[in-house]
Amino acid sequence: MLKKALAVLLAAASLPAIAQAPAAESPAAAPRLIVAISVDQFSADLFSEYRPFYSGGLKRLSEGAVFPRGYQSHAATETCPGHSTILTGSRPSRTGIIANSWMDLNAARADKTIYCAEDESRPGTSSSNYVPSSIHLRVPTLGGRMKAANPAARVVSVAGKDRAAIMMGGPRADQTWWLSPKGYVSYPGVATPPLVARVNEIFTQRLATVNPGFELPPQCAPKDFPVSVGGGKSVGTGRFARPADNFGAFRASPEQDALTLAFAAAAIENVGLGKQAQTDIISIGLSATDVIGHAYGTEGTESCIQIDRLDRELGAFFDQLDKQGLDYIVILTADHGGHDLPERHRQNAMPMEQRVDRALMPRALSEAVAAKTGIGSKDLIQGDGPSGDLYFDRSLSRTQRAKVEAATLALLRAHPQVETVFTKAQLAAAPSPSGPPESWSLLQEAKASFDPERSGDLLLLLKPRITPIADPVKGSVATHGSPWDTDRRVPILFWRKGMQHFEQPLGVETVDIMPTLAALIHLPVPRNEIDGRCLDLTAGEGDSCTGQ
Numbered sequence: 001m002l003k004k005a006l007a008v009l010l011a012a013a014s015l016p017a018i019a020q021a022p023a024a025e026s027p028a029a030a031p032r033l034i035v036a037i038s039v040d041q042f043s044a045d046l047f048s049e050y051r052p053f054y055s056g057g058l059k060r061l062s063e064g065a066v067f068p069r070g071y072q073s074h075a076a077t078e079t080c081p082g083h084s085t086i087l088t089g090s091r092p093s094r095t096g097i098i099a100n101s102w103m104d105l106n107a108a109r110a111d112k113t114i115y116c117a118e119d120e121s122r123p124g125t126s127s128s129n130y131v132p133s134s135i136h137l138r139v140p141t142l143g144g145r146m147k148a149a150n151p152a153a154r155v156v157s158v159a160g161k162d163r164a165a166i167m168m169g170g171p172r173a174d175q176t177w178w179l180s181p182k183g184y185v186s187y188p189g190v191a192t193p194p195l196v197a198r199v200n201e202i203f204t205q206r207l208a209t210v211n212p213g214f215e216l217p218p219q220c221a222p223k224d225f226p227v228s229v230g231g232g233k234s235v236g237t238g239r240f241a242r243p244a245d246n247f248g249a250f251r252a253s254p255e256q257d258a259l260t261l262a263f264a265a266a267a268i269e270n271v272g273l274g275k276q277a278q279t280d281i282i283s284i285g286l287s288a289t290d291v292i293g294h295a296y297g298t299e300g301t302e303s304c305i306q307i308d309r310l311d312r313e314l315g316a317f318f319d320q321l322d323k324q325g326l327d328y329i330v331i332l333t334a335d336h337g338g339h340d341l342p343e344r345h346r347q348n349a350m351p352m353e354q355r356v357d358r359a360l361m362p363r364a365l366s367e368a369v370a371a372k373t374g375i376g377s378k379d380l381i382q383g384d385g386p387s388g389d390l391y392f393d394r395s396l397s398r399t400q401r402a403k404v405e406a407a408t409l410a411l412l413r414a415h416p417q418v419e420t421v422f423t424k425a426q427l428a429a430a431p432s433p434s435g436p437p438e439s440w441s442l443l444q445e446a447k448a449s450f451d452p453e454r455s456g457d458l459l460l461l462l463k464p465r466i467t468p469i470a471d472p473v474k475g476s477v478a479t480h481g482s483p484w485d486t487d488r489r490v491p492i493l494f495w496r497k498g499m500q501h502f503e504q505p506l507g508v509e510t511v512d513i514m515p516t517l518a519a520l521i522h523l524p525v526p527r528n529e530i531d532g533r534c535l536d537l538t539a540g541e542g543d544s545c546t547g548q
Ligand SMILES: [Zn+2]
Pocket: 040, 041, 078, 079, 080, 082, 290, 335, 336
C-alpha cells in the first residue's frame, strides 16, 4: 500500500529538481539529510518488549548507536513538552513548553486555558478552537539554527499532531504539516502545494475505504484476551477494523503512521531534501502509537499490532530513502513513555494498580477547600486534571490566598494517592538538575519542566501506579504524564549507513539529541544556550562530537 501511494505521490512532484550533490566522502563528512522521528508514547519498555521481533525499520535502527534507556527527564511527561526537547537541546524549563496546556488567569480572552501550540492573542479563539502557532516555544530548533547558519538549508516538519510538527519544526521551518479530518494542514494562510493536495486526495480515498482489520502477528497471540474496564467496555483484542469515513478510528490505527510516512517520503523527494551541498532536515511525528495507547492501553494486541506495523512501515520508508541514494542520518525517539491500564496491570501481577480518586479533580478539590476555609469561589483551584499544575483564583486577597494554599496543601498531603506537592516558591528556589537523569529527585524533575510565568501555584504529583483517569468507560483507558520512569524512559536510536553498532544502557537525555546532530553537521551551538550534551556516536576510537 505504501509503495503504491508513493508512486502516485511522486508522479505529482512539482518542484524543479535540484542538481545531485556528490555522496559523502568519509564518515566524518556531514550527512546531507537529518531524519528526526518521534514515535508518540513509544516507551523504552515498548521498544525493548518487541525487540526480538523487529525485521524492518526498528531492526535497522537497533543496529546503529542504541541508547535503550533515554530520558525525557522532566516531570511533565506530556506530548508538547516532550516534542519541545527533541530538537532544541533544551528541557521544558528552557523551551517554555511546560505542558500540553497551562493556564494564564490574566489572559485577555474568556478561556484562560492556553494550548501549547496556539496564539491565544488571536481574537475569537479558545484553547479548543485555536489558531496554531509556535509563539510559545522560547528557543530555536535545530532546523532554525541550520537556517540561521545557512539560509539554503531546508526544514520540513510533518506529523499526525500539530503540536508535534510545530515543536520539532519551529517557527523557521519551510513547511509544517499535520493531520486533520480534512487531511494535512498547516498554519493559517499557508497555501496547499500540489504534493499536499495529492496526499490529501489519497487520504480521503483511504478514509472512504473500509479497513477489515489487520492480521494478528504471532508474537501478539499471547496478548489476545479481553480486559474489562466496566460499563460493558473491554480492550485487548482489537484488530483496527474500521468503517468508512471514521476519522477517529483512522487516527487510532496503524493506518495513520503509514500515511504520515508516505507523505514524508514523498516530501523528501519532492522538495529535493538531502540533495544539496548543505544538510537539510525533516522531522516526522508518528502519532498513532499514542492514540492507540490511550484508547486500548500499551500491552494488548492493539499496541502489539501497531508496533509490528510501525516496524514494517519504517522499513519501507528507509528503503525509499535508500533508493533515492541519500546520505541520511536517522534519529528516532519518543516524546514520553506510557503506562498500561490498571485493570490489565492487576491481572499481570500488579494488584496495587489504581485509578485516581475523583476527590483530587480540581473542581472537587475547590469544593473541599472552600468548605474548609469558608472562602467560596467557583474556581478556587483550577487545573486540567487530577495531577500537574494547579492555579489559585486570581481574585483572592493575599490573606485569602495564603489560607487557601495552606488548606489545599494539608488536604493533598494527607491523601493516600498523593506522592508530593511542590509550591511555586519551592520550585523557583530549586537548582537546575544535573547528573544522571535516572537518579534525579522529584524536585529536580519538576524543576526541569518549571517556568516561572506559566507554571501553576502548586504542582501535584501522584504516587506511582496511580492512573489519573477516573473513568475509563467514555474516553481514554490509559495515559502518561507522570514523573515516574515508565513515562520518562524512551529509546534514543541513531542510524547512518556504515555506522558501527554500539549500545549504551546508561541514561542519556532527549536534550542530548540536538547537540549530537549539530556536531555531525559541524554546526556550532553555544553550550550555555542548551541543556543537552553531545553524544559521541563513534564506536571505539574517534569522537563524532569533536570530528576526530
Ligand atoms: Zn505524546
